Amino acid sequence: MEHFITEKQFWTGIVILIRNYNAVNKNIFACVIHKVLKVKKGIAHFSKTDYSQFSDFLELGKNEDTLVSDSSEVDLIHALCSVEENKSLGDECEGFLILCKFLSKKLQKDIEAVVNIDLLIKKYTCRFMSCEDLDDYAVKFGNNHLTVDILTQRSTSDKSKRWSDFILKPKLVKWCTSPTLDSVEETQHTKSLQLVDLERYNELYKMLKSKYAEKTLNIWSKAKESTDPLKYIYExxxxxxxLICLWQRVGSPIGFADLGCGNGLLVYILSEEGYNGYGYDVRRRKIWACYSHSTRLIEQTIEPLSFKLPEDVDWLIGNHSDELSPWIPVLSATSSFQMRFFLLPCCAYEFSGAKFQRRNTGISIYQDFYAYLNVISQNCGFITLKDRLKIPSTKRLALIGIDRSYASNLNEKQIQHIANFVEEERIKYGNNISLLDIKLRDPHEKVRNCTQINKKIIDALILKIFHQLLSPANNTIKTNNNKIGRWQSGVRLPMRDIAHNLSKSDLQSIKAECGGIKTLLRNKHEIFEFHSGDLIGIRRPKAYAPHTQYNRQTIKKRPCFFHVHHPDGCPLSAEVCTFIH
Structure with a gap:
């Protein structure tokens, strides 16, 4: 299906493509723009030039100063975002030539490229220099549609055309038809890693992966940690x-303190890289004992009103620090004038330790909390910097406090202002918690994931819900009963109907220990599955292929529920079912 787009939307999509080629090619980490040239006249002439070497491009303009002039990325984005349909461009600017470097994530080396933007014929062209791995391509706008052409097909197969038709073009159309970016400032806000050098960051990240990824996986296995190692390790x-790139730019810390460090992995990596630091958490983790002796991890409840940092600490880190997140700027500002902080918030809390109360319901709770943390930082006197990290998490917006907005001789006055601000906020959003107390996490956190309920009670509830979904009486919602093999897949029921057929004692027991029916059913994902509209159904078992990378630690460990309890048995044979028959 072809999408109708305007010229302004087309150039908006191109702006996003320039910065996000990595979104259409998994081998690329990011694009760095090294040089932008504005072409005043004769764009067609310059477009035909073969810039096969980096130096060829840099020479351009030295003898053509009347036709080509140095420009900037900001000017480029501004020009593309302000294009109006049917507007005569005149002699002021016919297009741009851009020298880019595509930072490799999976390829052996980074790749240089020249991008040509022709405003007259509304065309974007990207040609890679001395590269056999990526296809040159062009995107053109006409008749309110965009077309994509592969210019130099590197492969003899139809891989290039598939990439063009099913990855590049659909992504471009999505970017073009999404809400437009109306200003240079808005496009700047969409960038990641603005405060560090991208090339240095990419090289360092690849080095750290090769150095620590396998080592930390072995540590995880040795500690028998139950959490997903791949998420935590790469994040x-x-x-x-x-942090290392940031510190190299603004000055290395004397020492850092990671408050709410959890598994302590970040402290371990930074310590191994030669940085002096500490990690604090309310509970010791099993994995702590497996780190090297240079990793200093301390089991301690952080009481914000009385906690004292070691004298050799001048950077605070809050990495998904939960209840401590609003306190990170406060502790940093009140500890010493030289203290700085890095805060990557996740779960939202008030100063009191109570759940965060919304200030702005027009945005997501995460955005609302992030904006409030910025208010806290500003009230603490920091010139607050913001950045978006590239990590495997949706919570990746960081706040960084390096410089203060006031002189050091006003520090005592500022500390008093902070104390007054915090007290006022705790009165307004304390949830009836005394000003003398802060509701912090219990060192012995109660497990609420069904593991504390008697197994017989859990098994009885699961069977009751299973038979309810199989019951012929529940035929108000039709489902695709699998006629192949005549295996009954039952019906899908809303959560409220399932709850209605359980006794009060059943509901009370699971609510007290695991938060309700939804948690119980999610924990039994091999039996039940969730559908749109809060509907619950029976999951049809899927076979595993022995040659695939299936998690060998989880297969053939428990009896097959369907083999034992389903009236038709398990639809899979014992050989391919992941459970025991």
Missing amino acids: DLAIAAY
Whole structure:
């Protein structure tokens, strides 16, 4: 299906493509723009030039100063975002030539490229220099549609055309038809890693991965940690690379303190890289004992009103620090004038430790909390910097406090202002918690994931819900009963109907220990599946292929529920079912 787009939408999509080629090519980490040239006249002439070497491009303009002039990325974005349909461009600007470097994530080396933007014929062209891995391509606008052409097909197969038709073009159309970016400032806000050098960050991140990824996986296995190692390892490696690049730019810390450090992985990586630091958390983790002795991890409840940092600490880190997140700027500002902070918030809390109360319901709770943390930082006197990290998490917006908005001789006055601000906020949003107390996390956190309920009670509830979904009486919602093999897949029922057929004692027991029916059913994902509209159904078992990378630790460990309890048995044979028959 062809999408109708305007010229302004087309150039908006091109702006996003320039910065986000990595979104259409998994081998690329990011694009760095090194040089922008504005072509005043004769764009067609310059477009035909073969810039096969970096130096060829840099020479351009030295003898053509009347036709080509140096420009900037900001000018480029501004020009593309302000294009109006049917507007005569005149002699002021016919297009742009851009020298880019595409930072490699999976390829052996970074790749240089020349991008040509022709405003007259409304065309974007990208040609890679001395590269056999990426296809040159062009995107053109006409008759309110865009077309994509592969210019130099590197492969003899139809891989290039598939990439063009099913990855590049659909992504471009999505970018073009999404809400437009109306200003240079808005496009700047969409950039990631603005405060660090991208090339240095990419090289450092790749080095840290090769150095620590396998090592930390072995540590995870040795500690028998139940959490997903791949998520935490690559996320903390990326955060470590970011912090090291930031510190190389603004000055290395004397020492850092990671408050609410959890598994301590970030502290371990930074310590191994030669940075002096500490990690604090309310509970010791099993994995702590597996790190090297240079990793200093301390089991301690952080009481914000009385906590004292070691004298050799001048950077605070809040990496998904939950209840401590609003306190990170406060502790940083009140500890010493030299203290700085890095805050990557996740779960939203008030100063009191109570759940965050919305200030602006027009945005997501995460955006609302992030904006409030910025208010806290500003009230603490920081010139607050913002950045977006590249990590495997949706919560990747960081706040960074390096410089103050006031002189050091006003520090005592500022500390008093902070105390008054915090007290006022706790009165307004304290949820009836005393000003003398802060509701912090219990060192012995109660497990609420069904593991504390008697197994017989859980099994009885699961069977009751299972038979309810199989019951012929529940035929108000039709489903695709699998006629192949005549295996009954039952019906899909809303959560409220399932709850209505359970006794009060059943509901009370699971609510007290695991938060309700939804948690119980999600924990039994091999039996039940969730559908749109809060509907619950029976999951049809899927076979596993022995040659695939299936998690060998989880297969053939428990009896097959369907083999034992389903009236038709399990639809899979014992050989391919992941459970025991």
